[in-house]
Structure formats: structure tokens, C-alpha cells
Amino acid sequence: MLEPVEPGTILNLIPLKVGKIRAKKEKVKVKVPARIHLSVLDMTKFAPKKPGGGGLGYGIGLYAEASVELSDDFCIKSKRKTIVEHTAKVLAKSVGYEGAFLIEAQDHGINHLGLGSTSATMSAVAYAVNAVLGKPLDLRDLRRLIGYNFVEEWSEEKVVPGFETGVGPAVGYYGGFVVISDDLEVVHRSCIPDDREVLLCVPQEESTLRSSRNAGEEEAELLLNEARELDMRDKEKKAHEVLINLLPKAMKGDIEAVGNSIWKLQFLGSKIAEIEHHEGGKQIYDLMKTIRERGAEMVGMSSVGPTIAVVFPKDCKAEMQNILDDHQMIKTISTKPDNIGVKILEV
Numbered sequence: 107m108l109e110p111v112e113p114g115t116i117l118n119l120i121p122l123k124v125g126k127i128r129a130k131k132e133k134v135k136v137k138v139p140a141r142i143h144l145s146v147l148d149m150t151k152f153a154p155k156k157p158g159g160g161g162l163g164y165g166i167g168l169y170a171e172a173s174v175e176l177s178d179d180f181c182i183k184s185k186r187k188t189i190v191e192h193t194a195k196v197l198a199k200s201v202g203y204e205g206a207f208l209i210e211a212q213d214h215g216i217n218h219l220g221l222g223s224t225s226a227t228m229s230a231v232a233y234a235v236n237a238v239l240g241k242p243l244d245l246r247d248l249r250r251l252i253g254y255n256f257v258e259e260w261s262e263e264k265v266v267p268g269f270e271t272g273v274g275p276a277v278g279y280y281g282g283f284v285v286i287s288d289d290l291e292v293v294h295r296s297c298i299p300d301d302r303e304v305l306l307c308v309p310q311e312e313s314t315l316r317s318s319r320n321a322g323e324e325e326a327e328l329l330l331n332e333a334r335e336l337d338m339r340d341k342e343k344k345a346h347e348v349l350i351n352l353l354p355k356a357m358k359g360d361i362e363a364v365g366n367s368i369w370k371l372q373f374l375g376s377k378i379a380e381i382e383h384h385e386g387g388k389q390i391y392d393l394m395k396t397i398r399e400r401g402a403e404m405v406g407m408s409s410v411g412p413t414i415a416v417v418f419p420k421d422c423k424a425e426m427q428n429i430l431d432d433h434q435m436i437k438t439i440s441t442k443p444d445n446i447g448v449k450i451l452e453v
Contacts (some may be wrong), residue, residue, distance in 0.1 A: 109255075110264035113188045114195030116227040117155045118254040119268055121342055122247045124201050128240030135173035135452035137238070138230040138445035139165040140214055141277040142304075142415040143408040145371040147344050148333060150339040151181035151288055154267035157253040158290065161271035162348070162368075163408075165444035166304050166415070168214040173452065174234035176338050177208040184211040186227050186266050189257065193231040196255045201242045207235060208216040216437075220409035224259075225274025233279070233448050249275040253290045281447035283356065283364070285348060296356050298417060298443035302403070302439055305426050307441040309386050309393060332383075333376035339374035361417070365404040369394040372406050380410045390414060393433055400425050419441065 111117070123274050139185060146152075147160030172190070184190045190211045191385045198205070211231055213223040232252055243251065256270035272290030285294040337344075347367050355363035371377055372394065381387050390407060397416055404417035418426055423440075430438055 108260075108266045110211050110266045112263075113192035113265050115192070115194050115265075116196055116199060116255060117257075120250060120254050120339050122200060122243060122251065125242040126240070127201060127242050128201055129176055129203070129205070131175055131176065132453050133175035133377075134234045134237040134450070135168040135171065136234045136448055138169045138226050138227040138233065138278040138448050139446075140168040140170065141274045142166055142406075143220070143271070143273050143409040144338070144368050144378050144415070145344070145374075147270055147348065148288070148341040148342065149268060149334045149376040152269060152271065152376055157256060157270040158176060158271060158288045160285075161273040162283070162285045163273040163277060164298055164354075164417075165219075165277040165281045166306070166440070167441035167444050168221060168226075170213045170223065170230040172209065172211040172227070172230035172234045174231070174238045175208050176343075177206050177239060178374075179363070180206040182211075184209070185214060186211060186224075186259070188261075188263070189224060189227055190231050190266050191402050192255070192257055193228045193252070194235050197232055197251060199237050200251055201259040203239055206330065207238070209234075216306065216412050216439075218379065219437075220407065220411045220413045221306070222274045222409070224268070225252075225256070225270070226278055228256070229275045229278035229448070237450075241414075242339050245279050248281065248396070250290050263288065277444075277447070279447045280394045281445045282443075284394055285353065285356070291379065292354055294356060297445040299359075300419055300443070300445065302361070303420055303423055303426075304441045304443055305418070305430075306436040306437075306441065307393075307416070307430055307435050308412055309389055309414070309433070309435060311401060328379035329337065336379050337375040344371060344374050347374070358406075361403050364415070365402075366368055368404050368406050369398060373381060377407070381407050383410075386410050386412070393429075397426065397429055401428055402426065
């Protein structure tokens with residue numbers, strides 16, 4: 107059973123290089139891309155309040171936004187109020203700032219489908235708060251602070267520790283395709299070619315969406331049991347695939363070869379559990395296989411899903427749409443990779 111806490115509770119004290127606070131009077135507004143999370147590398151290495159395990163994913167053109175300015179009292183305008191409050195207060199405590207903020211924040215509006223709305227929201231809020239305070243933390247420490255204090259909503263007053271590999275904040279700040287090792291370390295970043303398209307599709311079998319609390323409980327049970335057992339079996343195979351096959355090809359910009367490795371990872375370890383815990387797990391595999399055979403380069407289910415994320419050449423767009431027209435979808439989103447990361451909209 108996950109134990110809920112007050113927003114702003116520091117879950118893990120970690121060493122930080124804290125610079126001088128130079129609080130600004132200007133409002134800072136930023137937007138941060140969401141992430142596709144294609145695979146955890148070793149689920150035995152992480153748990154709530156213990157980030158890590160490694161992972162890989164990439165940025166997409168769905169965004170969380172946050173604007174922050176100094177205030178006499180905390181005032182938060184957001185549908186994700188507890189997440190926003192938690193992020194701002196943890197950061198302020200960690201750098202020794204005792205003041206308050208006026209914060210407005212919004213996510214991309216697609217929750218509990220594997221598209222990283224919580225991670226993107228926390229990353230946007232943390233970046234804007236840090237900027238208002240004169241950037242006392244560098245991006246590495248900012249990413250790690252989010253990861254070691256990552257939470258999900260529990261109620262209108264409480265949050266609960268969540269699972270975090272570090273892929274979301276890394277993609278949010280740097281953009282592109284990233285590979286994360288244990289302890290949230292970035293071991294690779296490269297760009298997905300700008301002429302590629304991204305298609306996100308949610309199969310019909312998942313038409314009944316879960317509440318945030320149920321989603322968190324189900325995810326914890328899945329990740330701490332079956333998925334972990336499967337990674338005990340397959341973690342060496344996953345590490346070998348990433349180190350020997352995926353990374354050299356990613357460094358050369360060979361997106362098709364990277365896609366081959368991503369496809370293999372969909373059939374190893376914890377990813378099997380993530381896909382097969384859906385009632386339509388077989389349909390997810392079948393649909394991904396069809397999409398891949400018809401010209402897509404990178405195909406995989408994002409996080410615990412059920413969203414299938416597809417990267418493909420622009421001239422395959424009509425073919426991709428024809429495939430989806432032949433299957434029942436509750437949602438399809440056409441977008442682009444994001445290779446830039448966080449963008450400052452207003453200072």
C-alpha cells in the first residue's frame with residue numbers, strides 16, 4: 107500500500123550544488139515537452155521513493171506549461187494543484203528559499219494513458235521556480251531533485267510517491283531521444299530527424315479510463331510484482347541490446363536500427379507485463395506488429411500504456427492512418443518529435 111504524504115514533503119535528501127539565490131520580480135513562463143517511455147531497463151532497481159532502473163524514450167509535441175512569479179502567499183491555479191504545490195515547495199526547501207509563489211500550470215490534458223503528464227508538469231514547474239530564483243540549481247540537479255521526489259496525486263490534499271526512471275525530466279529539458287542509466291544519469295542523447303512524424307494511438311479496449319488513485323495502485327502492484335520478476339529474468343538481455351546494438355546505432359543516427367532494438371525490448375522483461383496487464387494486450391501487440399510491417403521505424407507502447415507511440419517517415423502518413431482506420435481507436439494524436447526541450451515563453 108502506497109503511503110500518501112503532504113505536498114512539499116521531501117522524500118529523499120540528496121546532495122545538491124546550490125548557487126546563490128537571486129530572486130527575480132519578473133514572471134517566468136515555460137513549456138516542457140512530454141515523453142514517450144519505451145522501456146525500463148531494470149525494474150528491480152527502483153520503487154516508490156527510490157528512483158532509477160534506467161530507461162529510454164523521446165520528446166513529443168505535447169506540452170505542460172507553467173508560469174511562476176514571487177508572491178507573499180502561495181497561490182496555485184492548476185487542475186494539478188497538489189503536484190504543482192509539491193514541486194515548488196520541495197525545490198524552495200532544497201535551496202533554502204522561504205518565500206512563496208504565484209503559480210499557474212497546466213498539463214497536456216491526457217492523463218493515465220502513459221504520456222507522462224505528471225512528469226512534464228513537475229519539470230515545467232521546477233524549471234520556472236528555479237528560474238525565478240535565479241537558477242540556484244543546474245539542470246542535472248534539477249532533474250535529480252524531481253526524480254528523487256517524484257509523486258502522483260492521491261487526493262485533493264495528498265500526494266503519493268511514484269515510480270521514476272529520469273526519462274521524463276531529461277526529455278523535458280533536453281528534448282530528443284535519451285537513454286538513462288541507473289540513478290537518473292543521462293548516458294545518451296540524440297535527435298530524431300525533424301522530418302519524422304509521431305502518431306499516438308489508444309486502442310478501443312481501454313475505453314474505461316482509471317482514476318488517478320486506482321491507476322497508481324494498479325501500477326504499483328504491477329511494477330513491484332510480475333514486472334520485477336520478469337526483469338530479474340531478462341535484465342541482462344535488455345542491457346546487452348541497449349549497449350551493444352541500440353547505442354552505437356543511435357550515435358550514428360540510424361533510426362531504423364534503433365527501432366529494431368526498441369521492438370525487441372517490447373518482448374523482454376517488464377515490458378511484457380506492462381503490455382499484457384491490459385485486457386487488450388494481444389491486440390496491442392498485433393497492432394504494433396502491423397504498424398511496424400507497414401513502414402513505421404519506431405514502435406512501442408509508452409510506459410504502462412496503453413498508448414502506442416509510432417515514429418515514421420512523412421511519406422508513410424497516409425498508410426499509418428489507413429491502418430488505424432481499420433482498427434477501433436478511442437484516441438489518435440498526430441504530432442512531431444521534440445528535439446529542443448524546455449522553451450522559455452516569457453520572462
